Amino acid sequence: MTTALTVCLAQLDFTVGAIHENTAKILATIRRHGNDNDIIVFPELAITGYPPEDLLLRDDLYAAVDNAVEQISAAASDAVVIVGHPQRVGEETFNSLSVLHRGECLQRYHKQRLPNYDTFDEQRYFIPGQQNAVFEWQGQRIGLLICEDLWHPLPLQRLLEDDIDWVLSINASPYQLDKHEQRLSVLQQRSSECGKPIVYLNNCGGQDELVFDGHSLVLASDGSVAAELPHCQTLCASIEINAASVQLVGEWPTAASTLSSQALVYQALVLAVRDYVQKNGFNGVVLGLSGGIDSALTLALAVDALGADKVRAVMMPFKYTSSMSLEDAEQQARQLAVDYQVVSIEPMFNAFMQQLQTLFGDAEVDTTEENLQSRCRGVLLMALSNKHRALVLTTGNKSEMAVGYATLYGDMCGGFAPLKDVPKLLVFELAKYRNSLSPCIPERVISRPPSAELAPDQVDEDSLPPYSDLDRILALYVEQDWSVTDIIAAGFNDQDVRRIVRLVDLNEYKRKQSAVGPKITTRNFGRDRRYPITSHYRYELQRQDA
Amino acid sequence: MTTALTVCLAQLDFTVGAIHENTAKILATIRRHGNDNDIIVFPELAITGYPPEDLLLRDDLYAAVDNAVEQISAAASDAVVIVGHPQRVGEETFNSLSVLHRGECLQRYHKQRLPNYDTFDEQRYFIPGQQNAVFEWQGQRIGLLICEDLWHPLPLQRLLEDDIDWVLSINASPYQLDKHEQRLSVLQQRSSECGKPIVYLNNCGGQDELVFDGHSLVLASDGSVAAELPHCQTLCASIEINAASVQLVGEWPTAASTLSSQALVYQALVLAVRDYVQKNGFNGVVLGLSGGIDSALTLALAVDALGADKVRAVMMPFKYTSSMSLEDAEQQARQLAVDYQVVSIEPMFNAFMQQLQTLFGDAEVDTTEENLQSRCRGVLLMALSNKHRALVLTTGNKSEMAVGYATLYGDMCGGFAPLKDVPKLLVFELAKYRNSLSPCIPERVISRPPSAELAPDQVDEDSLPPYSDLDRILALYVEQDWSVTDIIAAGFNDQDVRRIVRLVDLNEYKRKQSAVGPKITTRNFGRDRRYPITSHYRYELQRQDA
Known part of the structure; x- marks a missing residue:
C-alpha cells in the first residue's frame, strides 16, 4: 500500500x-x-x-x-x-x-x-x-x-x-x-x-x-x-x-449539510451582498424601508453582510403610507441599530405634479402618478448614494421582477438587488429563518398582506393571484419553460395563467435595465434567461398552433 | 446550356x-x-x-x-x-x-x-x-x-x-x-x-x-x-x-453602394428606431432636448423614423441652461414641426434639496447636485412617457457611455438609445449629413463646444481630452482590445489614456442598466462586449507585469 x-x-x-x-x-x-x-x-x-x-x-x-x-x-x-x-x-x-x-x-x-x-x-x-x-x-x-x-x-x-x-x-x-x-x-x-x-x-x-x-x-x-x-x-x-x-x-469545521435550506440561501445572499459591496469599493449601503417584508429582509441581509455601521435606512412616506408601515420600518431600523431617517416625498411629488399639469391637461389619473411617487423615492436614495458613496440596495423580489411590479428608475434604482432571484414565498421563509436567529423583523410585517402603498388601501393580491399560486405559475413558466396549456392543465386558473405569462413577456424591458442580484434558483433573470425585449412570442400563438 | x-x-x-x-x-x-x-x-x-x-x-x-x-x-x-x-x-x-x-x-x-x-x-x-x-x-x-x-x-x-x-x-x-x-x-x-x-x-x-x-x-x-x-x-x-x-x-432599385457611409449609418439608425417603437407597440416617442447636438440628432432620427406627429420634445431648463440652448432647442423642434414644451426643473430640484438638507448636513456640493438635475429631467420624461404611452428616447452617444458621462436614472432614462453605439465624432458627421438633406440642426449646435450644462460655464472638454483624441483612444481600447501600453505608444498622452481606460472600466455598472441601442460599430456596449461589473482588472497590473 x-x-x-x-x-x-x-x-x-x-x-x-x-x-x-x-x-x-x-x-x-x-x-x-x-x-x-x-x-x-x-x-x-x-x-x-x-x-x-x-x-x-x-x-x-x-x-x-x-x-x-x-x-x-x-x-x-x-x-x-x-x-x-x-x-x-x-x-x-x-x-x-x-x-x-x-x-x-x-x-x-x-x-x-x-x-x-x-x-x-x-x-x-x-x-x-x-x-x-x-x-x-x-x-x-x-x-x-x-x-x-x-x-x-x-x-x-x-x-x-x-x-x-x-x-x-x-x-x-x-x-x-x-x-x-x-x-x-x-x-x-x-x-x-x-x-x-x-x-x-x-x-x-x-x-x-x-x-x-x-x-x-x-x-x-x-x-x-x-x-x-x-x-x-x-x-x-x-x-x-x-x-x-x-x-x-x-x-x-462543522459540515454544511447540517444547515437548513433557508440557512444555505440566507448565507449565500449575505456573501453575495458583502462581496459586491466590498469588491466594488463602496463605503456601505443605503436602502429605502417601506415597512414591508422585502425591504425588512434586505436590511437584515445588509447588516449581516456588512455590519450595522455600514448601513443607512431611509423611510420616505407619502399620504398613502400607513402609520403601521412607519412604525414597523422604525422598529426594524432600531432593532438592527442602523442609521435611520424619515423624509417625506410630498414636496417633490407636488412640485412634479404642478409642473406636469400643463403637459397632462385633463388626462385621467393612472399609474403615472404611482410611478412618480416611486421615482421621487429613487431620486432621493440616489442622492444619498452619491453623497455618501454608498451603494443603493434595491429591494424587489423575483415574483415582482417577473410580472413587472416595480417602477423603472423608482424602486428599481440601485446597484445590487439581493432578492432579485428570491420568489416572494421564499422571502417569507427567509424572514422567519432570520427572526429565528434573533428577532429583527416585526411579526406583523410577515403576516400582513403585502402592499406597494402607492394608492389608498392598495394590496398586491388585488391585482395578482395569491402569491402561493403566482410563485408556482412563475416557476413553471420562467424556470421550467412550460407552455401555457400545460400550466393550465396542471390545475391553475386559465385567466390567471394567461395574465401572468403576458406580464412576464411584456416586462423584459424592465428587467434588462435592472440591477444585478445573486442567482439562487435554477434560472435567474440575467445570465440564465436571455430573452429578447422585442418579441411577439405570445401564448395565443401556442394555443392556436396546438 | x-x-x-x-x-x-x-x-x-x-x-x-x-x-x-x-x-x-x-x-x-x-x-x-x-x-x-x-x-x-x-x-x-x-x-x-x-x-x-x-x-x-x-x-x-x-x-x-x-x-x-x-x-x-x-x-x-x-x-x-x-x-x-x-x-x-x-x-x-x-x-x-x-x-x-x-x-x-x-x-x-x-x-x-x-x-x-x-x-x-x-x-x-x-x-x-x-x-x-x-x-x-x-x-x-x-x-x-x-x-x-x-x-x-x-x-x-x-x-x-x-x-x-x-x-x-x-x-x-x-x-x-x-x-x-x-x-x-x-x-x-x-x-x-x-x-x-x-x-x-x-x-x-x-x-x-x-x-x-x-x-x-x-x-x-x-x-x-x-x-x-x-x-x-x-x-x-x-x-x-x-x-x-x-x-x-x-x-x-438603385444600388445601395452609391450611398455615403454617413447615409448608410443614418438609415440603419432610422430603421432601428422605427422598428423598436413599432414592434413594441408604442404610440410614439418623447425626448428631452438640451440644445446640444446629441438630442438634436436624436430628434431628427425620430422624426425621420416615425413622422413628426409621433414625436414630442421637451426642453427642461435649469439655471445653468444658456439662452442659446433654449433658442436652439426651440428652433430644432420648430424646424421639424414636433410638439414642443418647455418645463423648468427648478421647483422639483429645490424641493429635493430642501428635503435633503437635513440628510446632507454640511457636506460639500459635488456631482450629487448635478445628478439631481439630470434625474429631475428623467422623472419628468418618464411621467410623460407613462401618460402618453410614448417611448422615451435617450440621447447619449457611445463616447459618453464609454466614460460614464451620463447620469443613471437621469439622462440615461429611456427605452431606446439611438446613438448608444455612435461615437461623438460620428455624431457630428451624421448631423452634417442630415442637414445636407434638409436643414434641421442649427449650425451653432454643431460648432459650439459640447456641454452638459450641469454647472456654470461647464464644457465637456474641461474634464475630457478633445473628442478627436477621446474617440480614437476609445476605439483602440474598447473595440480593438489594445493594451494601455500600446495605446500610449501610438502617441497619445499617457495620463489621458490611463484616465479614459479607468473610466471605461469603472462605468460598466452604468452600461449594464442602460437602454438598448443599435449596434453600428465592430463592438457595441451590449451583446458584443460582455464585461463583468465587479472586476479588478486594471491597467496598472498590465504595466507591472509587462
Whole structure:
C-alpha cells in the first residue's frame, strides 16, 4: 500500500480580473501551508477569477496570467501547486490547470467539456482540450479534471484507462437551491463508475450575479462523503489520501449539510451582498424601508453582510403610507441599530405634479402618478448614494421582477438587488429563518398582506393571484419553460395563467435595465434567461398552433 | 446550356417570436410572387425572426414552427419555397433551411458553422450540421448554405465536390460600419474559389440592439456584382440565374453602394428606431432636448423614423441652461414641426434639496447636485412617457457611455438609445449629413463646444481630452482590445489614456442598466462586449507585469 499524500484544499475567494491580488493570495497560501502539505489545490480559473467574461478576449490578460503562473511556479515550497487559469497556446485558448513545482510545470490539463448553457459561455472563449492528464507524484497517479468534465461520464472513463489512484476536480460551480445535492449525486454516480476517491474543490465568493458557495467535497472510494468544507466560507483544510482511504488532517469545521435550506440561501445572499459591496469599493449601503417584508429582509441581509455601521435606512412616506408601515420600518431600523431617517416625498411629488399639469391637461389619473411617487423615492436614495458613496440596495423580489411590479428608475434604482432571484414565498421563509436567529423583523410585517402603498388601501393580491399560486405559475413558466396549456392543465386558473405569462413577456424591458442580484434558483433573470425585449412570442400563438 | 431559373429574393423583415405574423408574411409573398418565380427565398430563421435567444429553449416554440413549416409547404404555388427556421430532430436542435413545394419538404439543410462570438450565441442553442445539401431543380444543382457557413472556406469546398451550378446562402447578418464591404470581400473570396454564381440573401429590420440591413447581393460566376438589393429597405426582387449567367428581372432599385457611409449609418439608425417603437407597440416617442447636438440628432432620427406627429420634445431648463440652448432647442423642434414644451426643473430640484438638507448636513456640493438635475429631467420624461404611452428616447452617444458621462436614472432614462453605439465624432458627421438633406440642426449646435450644462460655464472638454483624441483612444481600447501600453505608444498622452481606460472600466455598472441601442460599430456596449461589473482588472497590473 502506498503512503498517503497530504493535500490542502484552498477553498478561497478569487476576484475577477484581480490577477495581481489573486496571485498574492495564492503565494501567501503556499507560504502558510507549503511545508505541511504535499499538494495545494486552488479552484478553476483561480488566477483570473471566474467568470472573467470578455476580459478573456484581451491579449494583455494572457501576458499577466503567464507572469502569475511563473511567479507561483517559482514559489519556494515543498508542496506541488495545482491551479486553474486560462492558457493561450498559439491562437487557441484553453481553460487549463497547471501542476507547478520548483520552477517547473509538471503537468498541464485543458478542460474537455465547455459548458455553454444557463449562466455559462465557455465556448465563446475556449476550445475544448482533447487529452487526458494524469499527474504522478510519490507513487500516486492523480487523474485531473475541471468542473463540467465531471458532469459527463466520458472524461473520467478515459482517465480510468490510465490506471489512476484518485480523481481531482477543480471547480467554479455557482450556488443555486439544492445545488449541493445535485453535485453530490453526480459525484456519487461518478464514484460508482470508478471506485476511486474523488476530490472536488470549489471556488467561494460573490461575483456579480453568481455566488460560489464553496462547499467542497471529498468522496471516499466507496462513494461516501469523507470530507465536506463549509458553505460560503473561505478556508484551507487538508486531507491525507491514497487510492484506498481519505483522512482529515487536524480540526475540521462543522459540515454544511447540517444547515437548513433557508440557512444555505440566507448565507449565500449575505456573501453575495458583502462581496459586491466590498469588491466594488463602496463605503456601505443605503436602502429605502417601506415597512414591508422585502425591504425588512434586505436590511437584515445588509447588516449581516456588512455590519450595522455600514448601513443607512431611509423611510420616505407619502399620504398613502400607513402609520403601521412607519412604525414597523422604525422598529426594524432600531432593532438592527442602523442609521435611520424619515423624509417625506410630498414636496417633490407636488412640485412634479404642478409642473406636469400643463403637459397632462385633463388626462385621467393612472399609474403615472404611482410611478412618480416611486421615482421621487429613487431620486432621493440616489442622492444619498452619491453623497455618501454608498451603494443603493434595491429591494424587489423575483415574483415582482417577473410580472413587472416595480417602477423603472423608482424602486428599481440601485446597484445590487439581493432578492432579485428570491420568489416572494421564499422571502417569507427567509424572514422567519432570520427572526429565528434573533428577532429583527416585526411579526406583523410577515403576516400582513403585502402592499406597494402607492394608492389608498392598495394590496398586491388585488391585482395578482395569491402569491402561493403566482410563485408556482412563475416557476413553471420562467424556470421550467412550460407552455401555457400545460400550466393550465396542471390545475391553475386559465385567466390567471394567461395574465401572468403576458406580464412576464411584456416586462423584459424592465428587467434588462435592472440591477444585478445573486442567482439562487435554477434560472435567474440575467445570465440564465436571455430573452429578447422585442418579441411577439405570445401564448395565443401556442394555443392556436396546438 | 440549361435554361435559367427565376429566383425571387424576399429581403423582408421578420419579427422575433412572431411565428404567426412571419408565416402570414411568407404566405402573402408566396401568393404574390409564386406564379412568376421558380424559387422564392426567405432569410435565415425567417419563421422565428433572428435572434430568438432563449425562446429557442421553449418546447412549445418547435410545435409552432413545425406547424408554420407545414402551412408554408402546403401553400398552393408553382414556386419552390426556401426558408430558414430552427428544427428539432429528437433531442437535437439545428439552425435549418427547408426547401418546400406542394406539401413536401424536398431538401433540408442544417447550418454547419455556428457563430459563438461577438453578438452571436448560436452554440448555446444549436448543434452543427455535418452534411452538405444540394437542391436539384429543373436540371440545376443549387448548393445550400446558411450565413456563417460562407465565412469559412470548407463548407463551400465540400459543396463543390457535389458538382453544383450555383450557391445560395440565406443570412441574418447584422449591420455595422463597412459590413457591406466585408461581406463583399468574403463573397468575392469564395467566388474566386468556386467560380460559380453566389446568391446572398439577408434579413432586413431592427431587433433590439441589432439592425439587419438587407443589402443582399448576387455575384456572377466571375465574382462581379450582378445584383444588389437596397440597404435597410424591405422588398422582393427577382433574378434569372444559371451556372453561367445572372440577369435582373424587371425594374430594380438603385444600388445601395452609391450611398455615403454617413447615409448608410443614418438609415440603419432610422430603421432601428422605427422598428423598436413599432414592434413594441408604442404610440410614439418623447425626448428631452438640451440644445446640444446629441438630442438634436436624436430628434431628427425620430422624426425621420416615425413622422413628426409621433414625436414630442421637451426642453427642461435649469439655471445653468444658456439662452442659446433654449433658442436652439426651440428652433430644432420648430424646424421639424414636433410638439414642443418647455418645463423648468427648478421647483422639483429645490424641493429635493430642501428635503435633503437635513440628510446632507454640511457636506460639500459635488456631482450629487448635478445628478439631481439630470434625474429631475428623467422623472419628468418618464411621467410623460407613462401618460402618453410614448417611448422615451435617450440621447447619449457611445463616447459618453464609454466614460460614464451620463447620469443613471437621469439622462440615461429611456427605452431606446439611438446613438448608444455612435461615437461623438460620428455624431457630428451624421448631423452634417442630415442637414445636407434638409436643414434641421442649427449650425451653432454643431460648432459650439459640447456641454452638459450641469454647472456654470461647464464644457465637456474641461474634464475630457478633445473628442478627436477621446474617440480614437476609445476605439483602440474598447473595440480593438489594445493594451494601455500600446495605446500610449501610438502617441497619445499617457495620463489621458490611463484616465479614459479607468473610466471605461469603472462605468460598466452604468452600461449594464442602460437602454438598448443599435449596434453600428465592430463592438457595441451590449451583446458584443460582455464585461463583468465587479472586476479588478486594471491597467496598472498590465504595466507591472509587462
